[in-house]
Amino acid sequence: MLRPHPAVLRRLVDEYEALAAAAQAARGPAELNPRARDLAYTLCVSTGTRDVRRALEAAHRWLAAAPAPARDTAAPTTGQRMPATEPA
16 A cells, blocks of 8 residues: 655644644534545545544654655756866
C-alpha cells in the first residue's frame, strides 16, 4: 500500500484534530463540519481504514516511525533569486 508523504499526513492530522478540538470546545460534533468530514474521509483513504479513529491511530504510528524531515534545500520559487557565487 502506498503511504502519503509524512508532511502531507501531518497537515491532515493537525487540521482534523484542530477542528475536532474546536467542535468539542463548542460542545458540538466535529462530523457536522463539512471540512472535518472531508478530512476524515481523506485520512481514512490515506491510511486504508474505514473509521477516523483508526485512521488517526495509524497516522500517528506512521508519523512516529517516519524519518525526521530533511532540511529544505529546494530551489527557490519564482520571484526569488539564487545567491550569487563569487568567481574562483
